[in-house]
Amino acid sequence: MTTLLCFSSFINRTIIKATLEMETALAVGSRLSLEPTGTDMPVLKDPNGRPFIPGSSIKGVVRFQAERILRTWNRPPHFWACDPFGEPCVPEKSRDGRKGKEELWEESKPSDAVFAQMVFEASCTACRLFGSPWFAGRVAFKDACLTNADVLPIVTQIRDGVGIDRDLGAARTGVKYDFETVVPGARFGLEILAENLEDWELGFLLTVLRFWEEGGIAIGGKTTRGPGWGRLKDLTVQQVGAENLLDYLQTRQMATREVGSLIQAFQEWLKKQEAGHA
Numbered sequence: 001m002t003t004l005l006c007f008s009s010f011i012n013r014t015i016i017k018a019t020l021e022m023e024t025a026l027a028v029g030s031r032l033s034l035e036p037t038g039t040d041m042p043v044l045k046d047p048n049g050r051p052f053i054p055g056s057s058i059k060g061v062v063r064f065q066a067e068r069i070l071r072t073w074n075r076p077p078h079f080w081a082c083d084p085f086g087e088p089c090v091p092e093k094s095r096d097g098r099k100g101k102e103e104l105w106e107e108s109k110p111s112d113a114v115f116a117q118m119v120f121e122a123s124c125t126a127c128r129l130f131g132s133p134w135f136a137g138r139v140a141f142k143d144a145c146l147t148n149a150d151v152l153p154i155v156t157q158i159r160d161g162v163g164i165d166r167d168l169g170a171a172r173t174g175v176k177y178d179f180e181t182v183v184p185g186a187r188f189g190l191e192i193l194a195e196n197l198e199d200w201e202l203g204f205l206l207t208v209l210r211f212w213e214e215g216g217i218a219i220g221g222k223t224t225r226g227p228g229w230g231r232l233k234d235l236t237v238q239q240v241g242a243e244n245l246l247d248y249l250q251t252r253q254m255a256t257r258e259v260g261s262l263i264q265a266f267q268e269w270l271k272k273q274e275a276g277h278a
């Protein structure tokens with residue numbers, strides 16, 4: 001059981017950095033252009049006109065992959081994912097034998113810290129890492145900016161889409177729209193911040209990112225028709241812990257953690273859970 005008091009104290013902070021190199025085009029669009037001559041679905045751009053991938057989109061695909069692994073194993077209360085829309089790990093009110101937020105609040109009165117800890121302990125692995133309606137996650141994803149605009153011949157392209165007839169499920173002639181994509185070969189700088197994660201939790205997160213290194217994760221819109229596929233490269237993990245916080249404040253140097261050994265820590269933790277489960 002995790003007894004880490006995750007919110008009130010500083011245990012460690014980890015920064016994971018990587019480059020996402022697109023192998024196909026990328027469609028991360030805002031719905032409508034504000035420009036009168038704009039495309040139907042333009043790519044999101046920062047104030048300098050540089051395309052970026054919003055942190056929320058990156059979080060979405062990483063959480064989705066993490067939940068797939070968690071549901072395959074499904075070992076509550078240590079390693080599992082709830083269905084936030086069907087059966088959330090901490091419902092508003094008690095149901096199906098699970099304590100609800102209101103009941104936990106009554107039990108923990110009047111301490112906010114005890115309440116936070118009780119909700120945390122009742123939560124699934126995914127909510128503990130990425131957040132739930134009741135608390136912010138311990139893993140945050142920054143917007144990822146395009147880093148190699150200077151070497152790309154063009155940065156974005158307008159592509160034609162075909163309208164799908166909702167009733168027939170087939171392409172409907174005469175219904176056309178266009179959407180903007182970032183070209184293949186584009187590179188984005190990813191940065192993930194994690195607060196107070198145990199080594200096995202970091203190893204789990206890195207295991208998910210391994211799928212992206214192998215090209216098994218797509219991001220953005222229209223991924224079933226091609227865009228969105230790429231690979232993570234140059235993954236690095238840096239960490240500052242309570243024991244070297246003073247050093248860090250003086251030198252701004254974080255310690256490098258080895259990806260392989262963190263993944264191994266996760267595998268060993270999982271084996272131990274399985275041994276206890278059998």
Ligand SMILES: [Zn+2]
Pocket residue numbers: 081082083084088089090123124125126127128132
């Ligand atoms: Zn949950």
